[in-house]
Amino acid sequence: MGKLTIKDIAKEFNVSISTVSKALNDSYEISEATKSKIQKYAKEHNYKPNFNALSLKNRSTKTIGIIIPTMLKYFFAQVFKGIEKTALERGYKVIACISNESYTKEVEIIEMLSNGSIDGFIVSLAKETELKENYKHLQEAIDNGTPVVMFDRVAQTLACDKVITDDFNGAQNTVETLYKSGHKNIAFVSTMSDFHIGKQRFLGYKKGLENVGLSYNDNLVINIFERDYKKYEAILIPFLQNNKIDSIITTGESAAVAAMKAGLKVGLVIPKDLSVIAFSNGILARHSSPKMTTISQHGEQMGETAAKILIDKLEKKHTEIVTKVIKTDLVIRDSTR
Structure with missing residues (x-):
């Protein structure tokens, strides 16, 4: 059992929390019998007052x-x-x-x-x-x-x-927008596939493809587990070389900047050959070259x-x-x- 709380003592004697609290604080409002019984139990069970709980009541x-x-x-x-x-x-x-x-x-x-x-x-x-x-x-x-x-x-x-x-819908709507502007080979680059929000964005991406009638292709999805964003570019260059990709959605800004750099290195013109969109809220997007289209998170x-x-x-x-x-x-x- 974890730390004994006032709640536990109250349960034990079937009294209210405030009764226990008053008994432990030796209040005159509680009968001596009840008081000694509760104090004895608290002592035997090594009860330490949680000042947090007390102070929350009081101040x-x-x-x-x-x-x-x-x-x-x-x-x-x-x-x-x-x-x-x-x-x-x-x-x-x-x-x-x-x-x-x-x-x-x-x-x-x-x-x-x-x-x-x-x-x-x-x-x-x-x-x-x-x-x-x-x-x-x-x-x-x-x-x-x-x-x-x-x-x-x-x-x-x-x-x-x-x-x-709204991660799921954010990604889903983005796929639909890309499709409407003529993109067919939409890639998804995630640096947060471990996170629930990363999973939601990925599921939204898949749903978006389904909605516009594009089939899901595992080769167009890359999960980066590397912590150092300086290494993203090296991972994305072969990804762009080995697959037919006309647009990329990334779960964050650093990956999007890396995708744009990788694109330029393999001879793609942005946005003519490759469109890049990031989930983001950031400064990078406004200062990247070209300036980055983002799914703004407010x-x-x-x-x-x-x-x-x-x-x-x-x-x-x-x-x-x-x-x-x-x-x-x-x-x-x-x-x-």
Whole structure:
């Protein structure tokens, strides 16, 4: 059994949580008999008061903890901007932590901040956490009464508020748009096939092909597991040389820039011979040459939405659990014909 909670003691004696709390705090409102019985049980079972749970009842810090998986994606900077803007408007401060895609780090951050220093969390999962599918640390926070709102990379199985991108439809619509503008050999390059969102984008790609009557071809799909984006280009050159490809959808910007460079190296003119579209929110797209067509994810709006949901929950403005889907838009620039 894990740590004994006030909830467990209440269950044991079939009394309310507040009765247990009062008994443990030696309140005069509780009879001596009940008090000693509960205190004795708590002591025997090594009960440690969870100051987090106590302080949540008693005070609010007006601070929100944000955990993002990496600093390297502009998307997360955008989300952060949206969260901070909304939090400030509502009188909340934010503490931001980076899990660096590490499960252990994510657990440590949650533990560190769960000592009563924040009122709630906004979290996007670390890659390792998602691969392990171990969300116990988040479940514990929720069980202790700390609201958690997840965004973008969310745990499907956790009962908490979520804000997600419409990844499936984003990819599906993009395939249809490419087909309408005359593309027949549409490739899909994923650097996140391990992630639920990567899988959704891939499924959307397949559905899009089906919708327009193109058959799915395994050779036109490449999953890159290399962490170093500098190596993407070397992977994509043979991919373009060995297959007939007139357009590429990538799950992120770095891969799209690499695809454009690889295209140029094998003698393709962009967008005349090769159209490139990225899921993104980024700076790269505006500064790449040619400027990149993107499936925009509206990071700032996602952040604003997550912060609003969390603060509304903290201020008891809503109690039901919600999943908000942020629609994507195709921003047409110069990398598509």
